[in-house]
Amino acid sequence: MQNKNIRHLIMLPYALWIILFVIAPILLVVYYSFFDIHGNFSLTNYKNFFTATYLQMIVNSFWYAFLITVISLLVAYPTAYILTRTKHKQLWLLLIIVPSWINLLLKAYAFIGIFGTHGAANQFLEWIGIGSRQLLFTDFSFVFVAVYIFIPFMILPIFNALDKLNPSLLYAASDLGASKWTTFRRVIFPLTLDGVKSGCQVVFIPALSLFMLTRLIAGNRVITLGTAIEQQFLVTQNWGMGATIAVFLIISMVGFMALTSIRRRGV
Amino acid sequence: MKALNRSFLWILLISIILLIVINRMNAAQGFSGDNTLTVYNWGDYIDQDVIKQFEAETGITVIYETFDSNEAMMTKIEQGGTTYDIAVPSEYTVEKMAEEDLLYEIDHDKIPNLQYIDRRFLNLPFDEGNRYSIPYFWGTVGIIFNPDLLPEGMEITGWHDLWNPRLENQILLVDGAREIMGMGLNTLGYSLNDTDPEHLYEALDYLEELTPNIRAIVGDENKMLMANNEAAIAVGWSGDAADIMGENEAMDYVVPEEGSNLWFDNFVIPKTAENIEGAHEFINFMLDPEVAAQNTEYVSYATPNKEALNYMPEEMVNDERFYPDAALTDKLEVYENLGKENLAFYNELFLQFKMYRK
Numbered sequence: 001m002q003n004k005n006i007r008h009l010i011m012l013p014y015a016l017w018i019i020l021f022v023i024a025p026i027l028l029v030v031y032y033s034f035f036d037i038h039g040n041f042s043l044t045n046y047k048n049f050f051t052a053t054y055l056q057m058i059v060n061s062f063w064y065a066f067l068i069t070v071i072s073l074l075v076a077y078p079t080a081y082i083l084t085r086t087k088h089k090q091l092w093l094l095l096i097i098v099p100s101w102i103n104l105l106l107k108a109y110a111f112i113g114i115f116g117t118h119g120a121a122n123q124f125l126e127w128i129g130i131g132s133r134q135l136l137f138t139d140f141s142f143v144f145v146a147v148y149i150f151i152p153f154m155i156l157p158i159f160n161a162l163d164k165l166n167p168s169l170l171y172a173a174s175d176l177g178a179s180k181w182t183t184f185r186r187v188i189f190p191l192t193l194d195g196v197k198s199g200c201q202v203v204f205i206p207a208l209s210l211f212m213l214t215r216l217i218a219g220n221r222v223i224t225l226g227t228a229i230e231q232q233f234l235v236t237q238n239w240g241m242g243a244t245i246a247v248f249l250i251i252s253m254v255g256f257m258a259l260t261s262i263r264r265r266g267v
Numbered sequence: 268m269k270a271l272n273r274s275f276l277w278i279l280l281i282s283i284i285l286l287i288v289i290n291r292m293n294a295a296q297g298f299s300g301d302n303t304l305t306v307y308n309w310g311d312y313i314d315q316d317v318i319k320q321f322e323a324e325t326g327i328t329v330i331y332e333t334f335d336s337n338e339a340m341m342t343k344i345e346q347g348g349t350t351y352d353i354a355v356p357s358e359y360t361v362e363k364m365a366e367e368d369l370l371y372e373i374d375h376d377k378i379p380n381l382q383y384i385d386r387r388f389l390n391l392p393f394d395e396g397n398r399y400s401i402p403y404f405w406g407t408v409g410i411i412f413n414p415d416l417l418p419e420g421m422e423i424t425g426w427h428d429l430w431n432p433r434l435e436n437q438i439l440l441v442d443g444a445r446e447i448m449g450m451g452l453n454t455l456g457y458s459l460n461d462t463d464p465e466h467l468y469e470a471l472d473y474l475e476e477l478t479p480n481i482r483a484i485v486g487d488e489n490k491m492l493m494a495n496n497e498a499a500i501a502v503g504w505s506g507d508a509a510d511i512m513g514e515n516e517a518m519d520y521v522v523p524e525e526g527s528n529l530w531f532d533n534f535v536i537p538k539t540a541e542n543i544e545g546a547h548e549f550i551n552f553m554l555d556p557e558v559a560a561q562n563t564e565y566v567s568y569a570t571p572n573k574e575a576l577n578y579m580p581e582e583m584v585n586d587e588r589f590y591p592d593a594a595l596t597d598k599l600e601v602y603e604n605l606g607k608e609n610l611a612f613y614n615e616l617f618l619q620f621k622m623y624r625k
Contacts, residue, residue, distance in 0.1 A: 015274055037607050053619050060622075112488070116495050134436065136497070137483040219483020220442060223622050234338055235444065236614040237607070 026250065032243035045244035054228070054245075061224040065207035068146045072203050073196065075147065076154035083155070084162045093159060100152040108216040111145050112136060115217075137219035145217045146207060154199040161195025162188075197260045205253050225249055289348070304545040305330045307340065307351040309532070312404075314565035321552050327545050344369055344537045352540040353549055358393040358531045361400045362604040370399040371536040377547040380554035383574035387593060388531065391601060400533035401550055404568040406505035407591065407599060408446055408528040410521050411489075416499035425524040426454040429500065430477055438477075439492055439501040440484045444610075444617035445602060446528065447474065447484075450502065453526045460603045464612070471616045475623045484621060493518065504530070505589055509567040520588045522595060529599035531571070 036044045048054070079096070083089050099107070114120050115135040122132035135141050165188065173183040211226035220227070225245050232242030306318075310333040318329050332351070334340040337360040343349060345367070356364060364370050375381060375397070381389075384402060394400045412423050418433040429438055440447055449459030451470030461467065482498045489501045493511050501507075508520035534553070536546045552558060560578035563570040569589050570576070576584045584590060591599075605613070 012274070012277070016277065019274060020278065037611055053615070053622060056622060112491070113495075116492075117497055118495065134482075215442065215485060216488065219439075219485055220621050221483065221624070223618065228618065231614060231618065234336070236611050237338065238611050238614075241611075 029243045029246050029250070032239050033247045035240040037238050037240065045240045048241065049244050049248065057223055057225055057228060058248075060222065061208055061226075064143065064146075064210075064222060064224065065204050067143050068150060068207045069200055069204045071143065071147050072150050072154040073200065076151055076158055076199065077196070079151075080155050080158040080162055083159055089163075093155075096155055097152050100149075104149065105212065105216075107149065108145065108213060111141070111217055115141050136217070137221055139218070139222065142213060142218040142222050146210060146213060149213075150203045150207065153202040157195040157198040157202070158192060159195075161192035165191055201257060201260055204256060208252070209249055302326070303328045303330055304352045304542050304549055305332065305350050306549070307332050307334060307344075307349075307354040307537075309333060309355060310335060312355070312532075312566060314562045317553070317558055317562050317565075320558065321549060324552070325545070325548055327542075327548070329549075341369070344539055347539065349539050350541050351537050352542045352546040354535050354537050355403055355532050356400075356535060357602075358391070358400075358533065359602045359604045361533055361535060362393045364535065364537070365394065365399045366604070369538050371538060371540060371543060372398050373401060373536060373550070374547060377544075378551045378554065380551050380556075383554060383556050383559075383572050385571050385573040387596065388571040391531070392603065393531075393601060394533070400535045401554070402571040403532045403534050403553070404506075404563075404566065405529065405531045405571055406568050406589070407522045408441075408449070408502070408504055408530070409508065409523060411493060411501045411503055411508045411511055411518060412521070413493065413496065413499050413515075413518055415517055416496060423500070423519075423521055425521075426450055426527075427525065429480060429502075430454075432479070434480045434500065436480065436482050437499040438480045439482055439489050439498045439503075441489065441501075441503045442484050442486050444614045446502070447620070448613050448617055449528055449602075450474075450523075453523070456525070459526070459528060459600050460605065462605055462609045462612075467612065467616055471620055474620050478623055490514075506568045509589060513567065522588070522591055522599070526598045526600065529596060529601050531601070 033045055034041055034043070036042045083092050083096075086092055116122070117132065117134070117136075119135075121135055126132050169187055169191070170183060173187050178186065208224070209226035209229070210224055211230050214220060214222050214224055214227050225248070229242045229245050229249075232238050232245065304327050306313075306329055308331070312333075313331075318331065321327070322329055334343070337357050340354060340356060341360055341364060344351060344354065344364070361370075378401065381397075381401065388402045388405060389397055410423055410426075410429070416437070417423070421431070421433065422428070428434075445459070448467065448470060451474040452459050452461050452466065455466070455470055455473060457463075457466045457470070483492075485492065487507075489503055490507055490511055492498060493501050494514050501511075505520065505522075508518075512518045512520065534550045536543060540546055553562070554572060556572060556574035557578055559570050559572040559575035563572075563575060564579060564583070576590075
C-alpha cells in the first residue's frame, strides 16, 4: 500500500505535465475549431477548409514536406554510414549537431545574406563561370534551407541504428557469399529501417507545418498550412479557422506516425 | 477516478498559488501607484531624451515597454494583468478597442496643447470628437524605389506603374492583407474600405496579374533587402521609406496618385491604466510644440503638430513625400474597421493571392 502511494506521488509531475501541456491544449484546439468567427457553435470552419484554396495548400504542404524528407534521407544515410566508419565518430557527430544549437531565425537571416543577389553563393557561381541567378525566394532555396535545418535530426537516429549494428552479421553475410550491395540491401538497410523511420518522422512532421522559412526564405511564394495557421491566429484573429487547420495537421501527423510506426518483429 | 480527482485538486491549488505570487510581485515592483507611468509603444518610436525631460519636469517615473503589432498589443491589454497607462494603437485598432470598451475617455480640458494639432487630423471617422485618442504620428502607404535599379527612363508615379512588364521580378510587397488588397482596389478606382465581394474579387484577379513582377512578400525585412539592392521597388509605409532613405540617399518614395492609405498612430488611455492623471500629463507634454519637434526629428515620421513644424529643419517640413499637402491627403483614405467578417474575407483573398503561382 505504502509502495503504491509513493509510486503515485512520483507519477504526479508527469501526469500534471501530460494533462496541462498535452491533453488540455489538444482538447482546446478541437473545441475552438467548432466556433465560427462570431463565436457561434458551427461546422463552417470545416466546410471552409475543404475548399480549393485549402486543398491546394494541403497538397503544397505535403509535397514540400515530402521533398524535404526524401532529400534529407538521401543526404543523411550515406553521411551517417561514413560517420560510423570514421575514427573519431563522436567528434564528427558533434560537429554535425552543433549548428542545430543556433537559433533558427538567425540561420534564416544568414541565408538571406548568402543567397542574396550580391551574396556569397552568387559570387561563387559567377566565379566558376555559371553567372549569378536568383536564388533567394525560390523553391530551391526554401527546400535547401529546410533540408539544412532538419538534417541533424535525420542523421542522429540513423547513426544510432548503424552504430548498434552487430558487425558479425556483416562478416556472416560476406562468408555466405553476399556482395557488398546485397549485404546492404538484405542486411544493413532492413536492420536500420527503424532509425530511418524515426528520422523521417522527426523531419516530415515539423516540415509539414514550417512557417517562418516560408516568409524569410521563400518570400511567401510557398504557402504551407503552418503559414495559414499563423495568419488566422495573429492577423485575422479567427481562432476557429486556425484551430481547424491545426486539427487537420494533428490528424495527419497521427496518420503518418501510424504509417511509419516501429513494429518490433520477434527477435 | 480518485487519482484523477486528486490531480484536479492539485491543479487548482497550483493555480491559486500562482495567482497570489503574481499579485505580490506586481505590488512589490511598484507597478501601481501615482509615481510611475507605464507607456506601451511601438519599438524605437520615441526619443528617450523626451522621456527624461518629462521625468525631470513632473517627478513621474516612466516605465517604457514596446510591442510590434496592433493585434499583439490589443491582446495583451484585453487579457488584463498589465498596468499600461498609455498605449499607441493605429486608427482601426482605436476603433476596435473603443468598441470593446478597453479605453478611458480623454479629458480635453487637461490637454490644452491639443490646440497645436492640425485640424485636418482631428475629429476623424475612427474616433469622432477624439473621445478616446489623440494623434501621435501619421503617414502613408506608398512605393519605395531605387532609381538606379529601375529600367531606363522609367518613372514611378502611381500603383499602375507596378504592372509594367519591364519590372519583372523586381517588386517586394509588404505582407499585409489590408495594404495589398487596398492597393488592388485603389488601382481599379475603388475605395480601400470597399467590402463589395464583386469589387474584391475583381481586385484579386487584377493583383494576380502582378504576380510575375513580384519577387517576394515580406515583413520588416524589406528595409534590409532594399539596402542590399535585392529589388528595385518595395511597397510599404512612409516610415520604412524614411529609414531606407536615411541609409541610402539615392532611394526615393512616392505616394501613388490613384490614392492610398493614410494612417495614424494615436495616444490612448487603456482601461488597464492606474495613473490616469499622469497619462493626461504625458499626452499634454508630448503635444508641446518644442517637445514634439525634437521627438519628430528623432523618429522621422510625420507629426500632426502644426506648431512643431516651426521648430523643425525646413528641408524636413517641406519634403512633399512625407508631408504631402492637403490636396493629396484629401485623396488618401483612412482604414475603417470593417468588422471581423470582412477582415477575414480580405485575409482569405490575400491568402489566395499569395498562393497564386506565376
